[in-house]
Amino acid sequence: MATRKHRRRGWGFSLPSARRHRETNLIQYQRLHLDLLFKAxxxxxxxxxxDTYGGAVPADxxxxxxxxxxxxxxxLLAYRVGSVTRKELFGHMRLFFQNSVCREFWLATAPQRASLDPDSEEYSIGRMMDQLLQDLDEAxxxxxxxVVGTPPES
Structure with a gap:
């Protein structure tokens, strides 16, 4: 399998071309996704x-x-491409949930996350974040x- 040298966090390593291709596609998809979000x-x-809320949420x-x-x-993209670990993602989400709008967003989009494939990484991350939000609410x-919640090992 072809490899290409990359530098991440100061260490050199080989990244198989299939993984590099996947990460490139994820980044391109993220750019398109952000373009659409910012247009709206x-x-x-x-x-x-x-609108995925059936008109129940005001436009603002x-x-x-x-x-x-x-x-x-x-x-999520930063995690998927290896810029942050799962534990670091957990820490970023702790901060994310300190904002009431971000909490409301997370709760409002629970039906979308429930439709994810239970075997998918995004579903697993969503469940981890659901638990974190519950822990924060119960704190x-x-x-x-x-320091609320139990971060993953890696």
Missing amino acids: IDDPDLVAVM TQRQYLMANALYTNM SDNEDWW
């Missing part, structure tokens, strides 16, 4: 096209959800949010 954020008339809130979606998918007001 910038144009209130396009928010209705992105939907625009905020689109931004939360952009933040989440960016963190006492005296508990420091940055």
